[in-house]
């Protein structure tokens with residue numbers, strides 16, 4: 053029986069008819085190994101699940117034993133125009149299952165290589181929550197590198213697969229965001245960005261250069 | 277004999293026709309019984325005076341009902357509701373008696389009669405209210421619980437009332453007491469000073485009586501705790517279903533008898549016994565054994581109430597009776613509503629409480645007959661009073677309908693949330709707690725899931741209880757036991773019994789009657805798995821598959837294979853096997869009874885022959901699978917990448 057994560061309780065609007073009307077179809081691969089304790093990532097996932105035209109996949113729920121169905125995942129990639137990794141930042145990278153997902157799904161001759169053109173032209177970015185503060189993520193801070201620098205492996209992954217890379221949509225200081233009342237505003241921005249991408253109201257070229265996707269939202273969002 | 281058969285036929289016939297119709301129309305079963313009674317009594321006249329006799333007998337249903345209520349109520353819960361029980365119940369009885377008494381004297385009745393009337397009408401109908409609350413699933417609501425507290429208090433209060441009434445006797449009525457009602461009180465309330473019936477405590481001094489009463493209660497509590505369980509265990513060991521039922525009946529009747537012997541309320545006694553046994557492993561079995569008797573007796577009781585309505589008096593004094601009835605109910609209702617406010621019942625619950633308890637009840641009949649017999653109330657007046665009691669009972673189902681149609685829909689969202697929270701916990705009923713079921717249960721309980729465990733092996737249950745696993749004795753394949761275990765409200769049903777056929781039957785039964793419950797089952801082998809699937813199981817696993825696969829994996833490792841590669845092999849093997857199972861199921865169309873069928877044998881032979889082939893192809897397929905993941909790019913792939921310009925987008 054397929055396990056389902058009740059904490060997310062996602063009603064995915066998977067009917068192709070409802071999505072056909074949108075400019076871009078968005079696939080969010082959500083990876084959080086202890087979602088029941090999550091304060092930042094879970095509301096983001098739930099908000100995405102409630103947004104029309106978006107497919108949210110809870111990887112830990114679908115593959116609790118890490119046995120990833122490569123064919124299914126590749127089909128999903130083919131069926132969408134935007135791929136998002138939604139996850140907490142763990143050791144400056146993704147939780148393990150997303151790494152496993154990359155290792156298994158992004159096969160030679162599918163994602164890269166002379167015949168590997170399946171992902172060409174799709175948009176990729178990560179949506180992360182990070183425990184560290186924003187100020188710590190610079191060469192003078194204790195993390196020494198900016199978040200864009202630290203995520204270079206993902207950026208290069210996207211490039212090798214011929215995808216358009218956008219900077220991460222990031223929440224810093226995630227462990228205190230709830231107490232400081234920052235979650236709601238962040239979730240609202242998140243939904244705005246997803247809708248704009250879906251409806252082609254996001255200035256891709258302008259967004260590519262930003263330090264993070266939610267840097268100055270007004271400068272990249274167009275009226276719809 | 278013929279007369280008896282005819283009567284039984286008439287009563288059953290009326291019930292079988294009227295109750296389902298009433299239920300369909302949303303009127304509830306109680307109203308159905310009452311109407312059935314009116315039809316066969318006053319309207320068609322098929323039954324006559326014997327209904328009074330029958331009514332006393334049927335009142336025993338109330339005693340059984342209180343036993344069942346007790347079974348649902350653990351001692352801890354009873355202790356927690358003590359404030360409600362005494363406060364809410366005490367105030368309700370006290371204030372209502374006073375107000376109705378005053379109203380009666382204002383209408384010109386002598387004070388002693390007025391007081392008796394107050395007592396009679398202060399009581400509500402345990403039978404109707406609990407039955408209806410149960411039927412409508414309102415028992416667990418705040419309003420339901422508060423109603424129950426009041427009803428329980430009333431049932432206990434009947435005893436001192438019966439002691440008080442003879443003191444109110446009117447000299448001018450003395451001697452004209454109706455013999456007919458002499459033993460009315462015996463059925464329910466005990467019978468202090470009654471002319472016949474045996475009493476062990478007659479002539480005892482006050483302190484002696486107190487000692488006897490304490491002794492009897494202690495006997496019920498301690499006996500229930502220490503004697504009943506070994507006895508039931510012993511009887512369960514005999515595996516005779518009807519003897520278990522007989523002993524359950526024996527228990528209830530025995531306690532009722534003991535209580536009447538010492539002038540205590542049998543309802544109270546059996547209630548106590550129920551509470552004592554609520555924690556025992558036999559709870560669900562007792563419930564399902566007593567339930568049908570209670571249901572039938574109560575049904576009979578309601579019919580007799582309907583049949584006993586004296587239409588002659590009713591039509592002669594229709595305005596008076598109706599006015600009095602509505603007056604009494606209004607007065608009771610006001611008191612109830614005020615108390616609901618005082619005890620801070622939530623909006624909605626206060627109305628359930630008020631509308632539910634505004635009637636007079638069966639104990640009112642008892643007190644009334646007792647009053648006549650003790651020359652407290654004159655017979656003419658008593659006929660009218662009896663009609664008021666009956667009419668108010670008849671109106672109660674209508675009040676519940678008002679509650680459901682008008683009040684419930686307007687209730688706020690607060691309650692919905694509560695319901696959700698309970699829902700989320702969702703009980704799991706586990707059938708069979710042998711080696712297999714135990715592991716399932718341990719995992720669930722460790723994850724904070726509440727489970728109800730059933731097994732027909734009394735010895736097994738006993739050991740499990742010793743190590744702190746809550747489990748109940750009973751054959752899980754019996755529908756009534758499943759019902760008692762709460763299958764309707766369960767989220768999951770786990771079948772781990774070691775009887776193949778019965779497991780399949782269980783799936784069929786639960787699938788048909790409780791389609792909302794998910795069923796998970798243990799399968800013995802592939803054939804059993806298919807049978808379960810055919811019966812509609814949601815998820816089934818072959819009991820040996822995982823264990824054998826685990827051992828196989830260890831074997832590979834012992835042969836020197838890399839552990840992670842072995843892991844990949846077993847995963848691939850499992851997937852391949854599951855796919856095979858799916859495909860085979862599509863071909864499998866045989867009924868288990870045709871296991872001697874030639875076609876099936878031929879197919880089995882064919883299957884055996886194809887097995888070897890499958891084994892070789894297995895290797896290839898598994899190879900594909902295990903080699904799929906982490907495939908390194910081809911040796912020369914760097915050259916390709918250099919030629920390309922993927923970032924040129």
Ligand SMILES: Cc1cc2nc3c(=O)[nH]c(=O)nc-3n(C[C@H](O)[C@H](O)[C@H](O)COP(=O)(O)O)c2cc1C
Pocket residue numbers: 089090091092093094140141142143144145181182183184185226227
């Ligand atoms: C194993 C682990 C590694 C982590 N590594 C980092 C890290 O490298 N940088 C960082 O800023 N926060 C790190 N954190 C903090 C998480 O990013 C933070 O707990 C998470 O974003 C909070 O989101 P949540 O409420 O959805 O769980 C780490 C947390 C864990 C559990």
